[in-house]
Amino acid sequence: MPAALAEEARRRYLNYALSVITSRALPDVRDGLKPVQRRILFGMWNDLNLSHDAKYKKCAQVVGAIMGPYHPHGDASIYEALVRMAQDFSLRYPLVDGHGNFGSLDGDSAAAYRYTECRLERLAGELLDELSQKTVDFRPNYDGTRTEPIVLPARVPHLLMNGTTGIAVGMATNIPPHHLGELCDALIALVDDPTLTTKQLLKWVKGPDFPTGGEILNDQKELQDIYETGQGSVRLRGEYELEDLKRGGQQIIVTSIPYTVNKSTLVAKIGEIVRERKLPLVVDVRDESTKEVRIVLELKKEASPELVMAYIYKNTPLQTNFNVNLTCLVPNPENPDVGTPRRLGLKEILQYFLQFRMEVTRRRLQYQLDELKKRVHLLEGFEKVYDALDEMIRIIRQSEGKQDAAKKLIARFKLDEAQTDAILEMKLYKLARLEILVVQNELKEKRAQIKGLEALLKSETRLWGTIKTELGELKAQYATGKRRTKVSRSGAEEMVFDAEALxxxxxxxxxxxxxxxxxxxxxxxxxxxxxxxxxxxxxxxxxxxxxxxxxxxxxxxxxxxxxxxxxxxxxxxxxxxxxxxxxxxxxxxxxxxxxxxxxxxxxxxxxxxxxxxxxxxxxxxxxxxxxxxxxxxxxxxxxxxxxxxxxxxxxxxxxxxxxxxxxxxxxxxxxxxxxxxxxxxxxxxxxxxxxxxxxxxxxxxxxxxxxxxxxxxxxxxxxxxxxxxxxxxxxxxxxxxxxxxxxxxxxxxxxxxxxxxx
CATH class of the missing domain: 2.120.10.90 (DNA gyrase/topoisomerase IV, subunit A, C-terminal)
Known part of the structure; x- marks a missing residue:
């Protein structure tokens, strides 16, 4: 039917904007993933069985496996997201184990996906392991031929752990990465005392922990404002050390650069300053980096290193700002398939994650309880017939087939169909005399487990204890390294640049x-x-x-x-x-x-x-x-x-x-x-x-x-x-x-x- 152009344009643009916001650009507060990242991890886990100990597969195969059933938005966007999840300079804790050229700090692009290979990192399993236990809801994929999870049952607080960046329509997100150990400590503390404020949580969460290191210049009050409001600017600079030369004098070694700064562009900028004699105290600049950053600034003998670095911090990207914007999608009770965009503070993000963990833990334990009850039900059937093995065998031998035998067994021993099918499918060696003891022992063990799970599900205190235990195990297994980014509680001293002195x-x-x-x-x-x-x-x-x-x-x-x-x-x-x-x-x-x-x-x-x-x-x-x-x-x-x-x-x-x-x-x-x-x-x-x-x-x-x-x-x-x-x-x-x-x-x-x- 005919429609007004203005009204139709408005409707279609709003649909487009909503799609970009909820289905492409913003991460979910629960698993911290954008849809394309979630689909890549799910497809590698569920369809390709690419766990951390599997054999590497070509990235081209992975991209195709994701684009076909889950993400029909082009191979470039999928491969770009896949590459980023494998880069240790982009993610604090990479989720994909890449084999081949996956780019560099110098801005080099990854090799084409026909050359590179990948599989999941062990840590990625902590986002996916509980999928098989009905812990999250699934929805049909874009063409209704398969289902995909609405959210992954993440055990780790991935949103803050690895951060993310994205531009939607009318809003954006820019979340810095953090140290997993600090996040686990803060979550455990918040479980123990839900009244903790953001200021108190900063006792554990010291600030962003960028994969490329660096030093944060903000003081404690500035960081508190950022984490309370969900936005603000983190001042970040690279680190350096002095190296004595055999012939006398010193040279500056830049050992880290700010997050997202292109190293080759930084070196070129410093080189341009040296060539134009704007920094006469520097003779030469060289990039001697391997896996570790090592940018060498060769100085004149009388040069002041502090003066040189003050100029470089002021005039190059070696000191920059990271504009924090903690915008993400939060659960919408009215429509679970579509999240609601909100800018959150640190405490709100941690609270949402804990609520999600409680829900996932309940569903996981309930699934385990249901499976135990199913097993106990079958074992009770075995227990009944083991008391009259000869009669059971006679009934089966005199029956005219499986269906007839099932009817007679149900009538004689008061069994149900599931128990009867299990008995009829039982292997002959199970009729041995010792097997009844195995069944009875297993039955006793399973009943004890059921009793324990039922008691656990009834006690919220014990459920929170389980969550705290799991967080402690995650910290012990994955958060073994120290912080890479330095943070001073009073803020690092910014070097004062004196132009005249240079x-x-x-x-x-x-x-x-x-x-x-x-x-x-x-x-x-x-x-x-x-x-x-x-x-x-x-x-x-x-x-x-x-x-x-x-x-x-x-x-x-x-x-x-x-x-x-x-x-x-x-x-x-x-x-x-x-x-x-x-x-x-x-x-x-x-x-x-x-x-x-x-x-x-x-x-x-x-x-x-x-x-x-x-x-x-x-x-x-x-x-x-x-x-x-x-x-x-x-x-x-x-x-x-x-x-x-x-x-x-x-x-x-x-x-x-x-x-x-x-x-x-x-x-x-x-x-x-x-x-x-x-x-x-x-x-x-x-x-x-x-x-x-x-x-x-x-x-x-x-x-x-x-x-x-x-x-x-x-x-x-x-x-x-x-x-x-x-x-x-x-x-x-x-x-x-x-x-x-x-x-x-x-x-x-x-x-x-x-x-x-x-």
Whole structure:
């Protein structure tokens, strides 16, 4: 039937979202598995008999066995989940025993599934062993030809033990792994005292325990907040140790890296820092890892290892954040097949697991009780006929067949069909005289077991005792190793990075070109000799210490401040300025100022725009390093831009030149000084079709300073502010060459050497 598009789209999207949330992305709080993981483990256990002591089978066979009857969502997703369960750097306790190439910390992919083999780890059996005892409910598979478990009867708290990550629709999960021994201790403590708070449970659960080790920087209060709310950020960094060299000095050995960090990417990042001389204390970096992580940082003899590591922690993934999100599916009593997504705290997760263990334990014991009763019932039948063996044999021999014999035995000995079938299927040697003693002894033993199980099922205290015993056995068998991730109760001390200490005490020159290229050189004697791209020209060369700051003023009214040391060193063309800063389209550098303390540092600067506006502004707000977006020093109108920025004093004169050779000289003091970015005031009236080409600041009386330019008619002229008539600002000025225009302004590149280099 026809339906409204909006309503149909809404219905279908909600169905899709619900399917992703409940059937793909989120784990169940009880067994801690996503559906694809559960189906892989169940299929390997039930269909392929791939227990921990079985012979390895090709992963291609496993993928096919899962995709066919259980998970028809493609082989790639199944194999990816299978591989992750076999990686000891992804799971704290792997569930699959992989044989072959299953990837590495360097981000290498696993080999194709036609090459790799697998079977289950022994620990995986603790999630599956009780399946045969009717401990969990089953549901039909996607096509109704088989059944699969809704949840596995996990003995281990897998959700927290191995953690998981997933992105659903409108929600996500990111659960870190933990140490199994700590979880077992916390569960036992919670059984003994259900009133324990999350803060008290952290006495046993110290924090996440990542398979790749590392060190957690959070203090106890921060971890408590994370485990109470189910979300937060765990600060994690890799560990290192120092190694003395025979030739003297030390080298740093990185022995662990943060969880989910790609080792090869980390080494490449450190190598890039070393190549760009951002970390001059490090000579070389090498990856000497085998099964254990070993990244070697070769240091200069005078280098401080703590200083080097502080820089690396700040500027590489060796220190990172793990964003915890304890979202999972909790049981829905109204619809057991579909869980409800909830973000839980540590105590809630442990409580859900214990409730599940109680349910599974009850069902397991009830199954064992029922099986015992069935066996006792059969043994009671044997006991009845053993008292009259000769008569039983005579009845069977005189009967006309099995069915007739069964009827006569039932009538004579008051048996039921199950007892009669067992008697008729009994082997002849069972009629021996000693066998009646075996039956009687077994009957006595089974009745005692029934009595014990019935008493156990009636006592919740004893049931909890059974659960505690099983948790203790799990800890003893599987949690033999120590924690891999260090956690300090007061939080680890974060290393303070001092950028100044890493910068060499050297002088350098920064070259900025007209086309927007920038580079750092140790020394520049002649700006015209530096290497440039064809058609480019040097705009400015400024000198300063590597520790000093440099200000670049753009034509859009933004000032960008960086250290000399942060400008890439190059003997080639250099790098685009946009690589250092976030420039807009059409934005370019028009001036530069070195903030080296040895140079004269102007208090005020003057900017003039194409449309003849001018403003004075202080240099003080632009002394500290800026962000990539810079700081505004002026506002430009639509279609306008800054021509240049020059240092000024109140007594100076400024001469402005337009394209139509109009010039105007006025006092700098007449141009308003702005505390914040603004458009400024009119310096010269610019007629339609005209524009400001350049300007020059000069002390009054200075007859030498001039701005040379060439006109289209071939005239070479010079604007001398000290020789020109000084007028008020805002006038039209006068033409130096009537009916002529400026062809080129002949300004030499700005070159500001350090005092000792003059």
């Amino acid at each position: 910068i060499a005490d050297e002088d350098a020159h920064v070259v900025i070109t007209r086309d927007g290229w920038i580079k750092r050189l140790r020394e520049v004697k002649d700006p015209s000799s530096t290497r440039l791209r064809e058609g480019d020209a040097v705009m400015a060369v400024v000198a300063g210490s590597l520790k000093a700051n440099l200000v670049l003023f753009s034509n859009f009214g933004t000032a960008y401040v960086t250290r000399f040391n942060d400008v890439p060193a190059s003997t080639g063309y250099g790098d685009p300025v946009q690589k250092l800063f976030k420039f807009d389209d059409g934005e370019r550098v028009v001036s530069a100022v070195s903030l080296d303390a040895r140079l004269w540092r102007p208090e005020k600067l003057l900017a003039v725009t194409r449309q003849g506006l001018g403003l004075r502004f202080p240099l003080a707000p632009h002394m500290e390093v800026s962000t990539r977006a810079g700081r505004r020093y002026a506002k430009t109108g639509e279609g306008d831009e800054i021509v240049g920025v020059q240092a000024v004093e109140d007594k100076d004169l400024v001469g402005v030149l337009t394209e139509r050779t109009s010039v105007l000289v006025c006092k700098v003091a007449e141009i308003n000084e702005l505390a914040g970015p603004g458009k400024g005031v009119s310096v010269i009236k610019v007629e339609a079709g005209d524009r400001v080409m350049d300007f020059l600041v000069s002390p009054p009386g200075n007859k030498e300073a001039g701005l040379a330019f060439e006109t289209q008619k071939g005239r070479s002229l010079v604007l001398h502010p000290g020789k020109q008539e000084v007028t008020g600002r805002g006038g039209k000025g006068h033409e130096m060459s009537r009916k002529d225009t400026v062809k080129e302004v002949q300004r030499a590149p700005l070159f500001i050497p350090l005092p000792e280099q003059k």
